[in-house]
Amino acid sequence: MIPLEDARARILDALRPTAAETVPLAEGWNRVLALPVVARLTQPPADVSAMDGYAVRTADAVLGARLALAGAAPAGHPYAGQVGPGQAVRIFTGGFVPEGADGILLQEDADQADGVVTVREAVTANRWIRRRGLDFSAGETLLPAGRRLSARDIGLAAAANHPWLAVHRRPRIGILATGDEIALPGEPIPPGGIVSSNAHALAALVRAGGGDPLVLPIVADDRDAIAAAAAAARGCDLLVTTGGASVGEHDLIQAALGEHGFSLDFWKIAMRPGKPLIWGRLGATPVLGLPGNPVSALVCGVQFLLPALSVLSGLPAAPPPTMLVRAGAPLPANDRRFDHLRATLHIDSAGHHVATPFPQQDSSMLATLARAEALILRPALAPALPEGAEVQAIPLGQFGI
Numbered sequence: 001m002i003p004l005e006d007a008r009a010r011i012l013d014a015l016r017p018t019a020a021e022t023v024p025l026a027e028g029w030n031r032v033l034a035l036p037v038v039a040r041l042t043q044p045p046a047d048v049s050a051m052d053g054y055a056v057r058t059a060d061a062v063l064g065a066r067l068a069l070a071g072a073a074p075a076g077h078p079y080a081g082q083v084g085p086g087q088a089v090r091i092f093t094g095g096f097v098p099e100g101a102d103g104i105l106l107q108e109d110a111d112q113a114d115g116v117v118t119v120r121e122a123v124t125a126n127r128w129i130r131r132r133g134l135d136f137s138a139g140e141t142l143l144p145a146g147r148r149l150s151a152r153d154i155g156l157a158a159a160a161n162h163p164w165l166a167v168h169r170r171p172r173i174g175i176l177a178t179g180d181e182i183a184l185p186g187e188p189i190p191p192g193g194i195v196s197s198n199a200h201a202l203a204a205l206v207r208a209g210g211g212d213p214l215v216l217p218i219v220a221d222d223r224d225a226i227a228a229a230a231a232a233a234r235g236c237d238l239l240v241t242t243g244g245a246s247v248g249e250h251d252l253i254q255a256a257l258g259e260h261g262f263s264l265d266f267w268k269i270a271m272r273p274g275k276p277l278i279w280g281r282l283g284a285t286p287v288l289g290l291p292g293n294p295v296s297a298l299v300c301g302v303q304f305l306l307p308a309l310s311v312l313s314g315l316p317a318a319p320p321p322t323m324l325v326r327a328g329a330p331l332p333a334n335d336r337r338f339d340h341l342r343a344t345l346h347i348d349s350a351g352h353h354v355a356t357p358f359p360q361q362d363s364s365m366l367a368t369l370a371r372a373e374a375l376i377l378r379p380a381l382a383p384a385l386p387e388g389a390e391v392q393a394i395p396l397g398q399f400g401i
Helices: 004-013 151-159 198-208 223-231 253-258 294-313 366-371
Strands: 020-024 053-056 066-073 087-091 103-106 110-113 116-119 141-143 164-168 172-177 212-215 238-242 262-267 278-282 285-290 323-327 338-347 353-357 374-378 390-395
Touching: 004 262, 004 278, 004 294, 053 066, 141 151, 172 198, 172 223, 198 212, 198 238, 198 294, 223 253, 238 294, 253 262, 253 278, 253 285, 285 294, 294 338, 294 366, 323 374, 338 366, 338 390, 353 374
Parallel strands: 066 087, 172 212, 172 238, 238 285, 323 353
Antiparallel strands: 020 164, 053 087, 053 103, 066 116, 110 116, 262 278, 278 285, 323 390, 338 353, 338 374, 374 390
């Protein structure tokens, strides 16, 4: 068995980002930039007013001064003239500041009647003026390559006049569930059988990680059937299998694929749940073989599949993000396998995040995983810890699982 960190590093080192494609701006959310977004214009394009009021010369706009109203400069309709001595131009938020003006007299600080503006509050030079280029300038790199685009980023790219974006293609992930005993939800369940949950859960996890899942039909414990199904995923960026990863006589993934050029890198990881995990290549297609146990498959998905999706999407290789929490119960000493304790998560009266493990941690309990909000991480040979001790945990809500 190899350590969890070594296994993840070997998986991520073997992957490369997908090629770039061009998508409309409206479809850019949650995609990863393949090329930086560079401003095509300067924002704001000229000095603009930050408030409604009057564009004035501050030398004239002293308390009690009476200024002649020379015109107006609403947003989108610049004033064509110049503000001369003793003049004011009505201006609105976003309107271009006319030449000659160096301050904004707020409308609530002025009275206007019969074409005369009376100053009720002296104006400070440059106050309430947003200078040209305050936000960004043409040619400035606003968003770097390798950034996953948020809604804020989409707004910035739009303001920079980018109708199209160069992003990495969404990784295509084949998902193959194997086993004589499993049936799809809603289908007849064979004698001694169970309903398959892995393919659907992993497909959702792939979508949460920014990929496009290709769920293949369930195949029985038959070498030829497994090999044929795997061949259908050769165009994918990654093939994920579930079940058949151990060494029982019905665990056939390695045997079935080995006859068709499968090259094994490693299998078996010193972690709980999820020890039987396969990593290798079927021709040019990377293969990640997950355990058939639903909880094990999802925990492995968090530790290995999501980071793999990040690399394929063009993001840096990294483990799943963790947070420092306080244990909500005493934690026993750990053995040689890196453990993941399913736990609830709450904030106590002192503002600390507290993760409390469920009393039962059996890896068959999918309902417990569904109720869990975090995975408490217990490294190999970690000592016993009292309640309240600080530990690292993976918050699950951020992954949509």
